Amino acid sequence: MNILIKSAKIFDKSNKDIHLKTKDILVLNGVISKIADTITPEKNTSVISKKNLCISIGWLDTSVSFGEPGFEERETIANGLKTAAKGGFTDIILNTNTNPIPYTSSTIAFIKNKASQETTSLHPLGALTVNSETVDLAELYDMKNAGAVGFSDYKKATSNSNLLKIALQYAQNFNGLIYSFPLDTKIAGKGIVNEGDVSTSLGLKGIPALAEELQVARDLFILEYTGGKLHIPTISTAGSVKLISDAKKKGLDVSCSVALYNLLYTDSKLTEFDTTYKVLPPLRTKKDKTALINAVKNGTIDFVTTDHTPLDIEQKKIEFDNAAYGTIGLESSFGLLNTIFDTETTVEILTKGRERYGLQKPEIKEGKTACFTLFDEDTQHFISKNTSISTAKNCMFFEEKLKGQVFGILNKDRVKIL
Template identity: 85%
Template sequence: MNILIKSAKVYNSNNKDIHLKTKDILIKDGIITKIADAITPEKETKVISKKNLCISIGWLDTSVSFGEPGFEERETIANGLKTAAKGGFTDIILNTNTNPIPYTSSTIAFIKDKAKEQITNLHPLGALTVNSETVDLAELYDMKNAGAVGFSDYKKPTSNSNLLKIALQYAQNFNALIYSFPMDTKIAGKGIVNEGAVSTGLGLKGIPALAEELQIARDLFILEYTGGKLHIPTVSTAGAVKLIAEAKKKGLDVSCSVAIHNLLYTDEKLEDFDTVYKVLPPLRTKKDVTALVKGVKNGTIDFVTTDHAPLDIEQKKVEFDNAAYGTTGLESSFGILNSIFDTETAVEILSKGRERYGLQTPEIKEGNTACFTLFDNDTLHYVTKQTSTSTAKNCMFFEEKLKGQVFGIINNTKLDIL
């Protein structure tokens, strides 16, 4: 297929010759063959021409859950990747909350096989421990050889300090990335929301910021002792940002992410007991939101993720105490980030991070494979239950005014565009 992208504003800070300039881009059989101010289309060429068309390298989300295998009613891999494409993502990192939990090379191979021939690339995480029970290390080396890009027990803290120490030491033999979810379960107790004035007023048990910060402090001490590569997913407190900033100044190989909803909302959203706002880590305070946004801007926080977690209505339409944690967000992420930050920063956030997972970063360059996200950076846009592609409808961003809209993606010699 030949594709000609007409008059697109290019967002590519690594190439100053085309960054923020309007260009035509010709793609033949998935390869970028020409970039110029104006290109005349040849016969049998699909021309993409839209008002306020912008383009960047394809976007990456580092924390995505679907359902398959085991929970296909929540989201299949095929439909989940279709949803990711609609959100502008050419690559996603898949979490380990499936059934069976992927703690063997055969399960990793199964997941990768299910994602073949899709327009969006799926890169699976493997479980850090057998069945994610946080007791015995899983087959890390074999899973990496099968295609796992890191190791995580999804939303489960590694309470055994020695286990994390051994994992970091062992993983250095094959340059693997180890996750540690930041929550001390003893401090968190039976808390389900942020501990503070809102939780007290609502009569809900709280998770103090201390639970996150104590775990992170412990993990960073272990990392300093062992060496290795540590990733702390979805931090949510001002104290966590400070701890990680100090660790990076020491030269420790640590990265972290924040969920997009923790950059936008505070725990005041809980006042109506709407379970769509029940997430883990919980929505925190304005002080935390301010620190997290600053952490993204100054580079302390490496990634912003949707932490996309599709759930059945039976898991959300229940009493707040009994509801499951999680929200979807793949289709809303650009509009939210583009509202919090300027477009250039939002695109940079969405585009970076592949190197941490050993993945190749695409380039907008003649002779390279086309891996693009196409979008409008200004039009006001809404995602609703009716327009959402995701099977699950537990999205806290429905009806939220979003600045900018994704037109689609080009990847793997395929085109998916509005």
């Protein structure tokens, strides 16, 4: 397939010669053939030309859940990846909350095969422990060979300190990335929202910041002892930011992410008992939100994720105490981040992370494989229940004002233009 992208403003801080400059880009059979001020299209060349067109290397989300296998009614892999493409993502890291839980190489192979024909690339995590029961280590090495990019018991704390120690030690043999969800379940107890003034006024059981920070501190102590690669997903408190910042200064190989909703909202959103805002980690305080935004800016937080979690309507349209945690957000991510940060920073956030997962980072350079996200940086719009293509509709971002709009993606010699 031959494609000519006309008059695109390029966002690529790694290449000062083209960064923020407007160029034509010719792609022949999936490879960047030419980058120039003006290129005349030849026969059999599809031309992409849009007003205010911008381009960057493809975007990555490091925490995405679908339903397949086991919960296809929530979201299939095929439709989930189409939703990701609509959000501008050429790559996603898939979580392990399926049925069966992917703790063997055969399950990893099945998931990768299901996604092989889609425009957006899927990179699965494998479960850290058998059935994510946090008792026995799973087949980490075999899953790595089958294509797993890390090992996670999704949203389940590894309460057994020795298990985490052994996992970090063992995974060093093949450069494996170990996840540890930051929650001390004994401290959290039956809490479901942030512990504070709002939880007290609403009569809801709280999860104190201490429950997260104790686990983070423990994990970092273990990492300092063992070495290895540790990822702490979706931190949510100012205290966690400080702990991870100090660990990085010591030279520990630790990365972390924050969920988009923790950068946007605080627990004040809970006053109407709207279960759409029930997420884990919970929405925290204004102080936490400010610390998280600053940590993204200074690089203490490595990645921002949508933490996209499709759920059945029956799991949300019930009493707040019994509702499931989670929101979807793939389609809204760029437009929301672009309201918090400037567009250059937003694009930098969305393109980070591949190196951590052992994935090759694309380049906007002649002779390189094309992997692009096409977007507009200014258009004001919103996503609604009617315009979202996700099967699930549990989205706290519906009707929020978005700045900037995705036009489509080009990846693996496949194009998806909206």
